[in-house]
Amino acid sequence: MKSFIWPLLLVATIIWASGSNPTNPVNVSHSDKIIHFLVFGLIAILIVRMRRPVTWKWALITFLIVSGFGALDELRQSFTPGRSVEIEDWVADSLGAAVAIAFYKSLPMFSNLLELKLSTNSRQESSSEKN
Numbered sequence: 001m002k003s004f005i006w007p008l009l010l011v012a013t014i015i016w017a018s019g020s021n022p023t024n025p026v027n028v029s030h031s032d033k034i035i036h037f038l039v040f041g042l043i044a045i046l047i048v049r050m051r052r053p054v055t056w057k058w059a060l061i062t063f064l065i066v067s068g069f070g071a072l073d074e075l076r077q078s079f080t081p082g083r084s085v086e087i088e089d090w091v092a093d094s095l096g097a098a099v100a101i102a103f104y105k106s107l108p109m110f111s112n113l114l115e116l117k118l119s120t121n122s123r124q125e126s127s128s129e130k131n
Helices: 005-018 031-048 056-077 087-106 108-115 122-130
Strands: none
Touching: 005 031, 005 056, 031 056, 031 087, 056 087, 087 108
């Protein structure tokens, strides 16, 4: 699968979820901000990895894309009954993107870990080579 598929699928999932009416809202303090932080950090990682080498210019463009999407998603929620715009959600989205990109760009151990190829079964490789 192409590398752009994964961030698009995650973005589509967020759009679907934020457009649905929460039937059972749970008030658990600000734990949803952690979810925003982590999910938008993941989106940022998936996007920033699409271009090699990862320059600071590309990192900034990625941040602006992810932060902009977070703002648009919050605005879109204002049209969904039972949902509201929360600036704190957008801040968590943007911080998650910024931290993830900074870690990826600045910490080689972090980026190297994310770039590790998972080993595959050698039988599968040899059978696919025969075909």
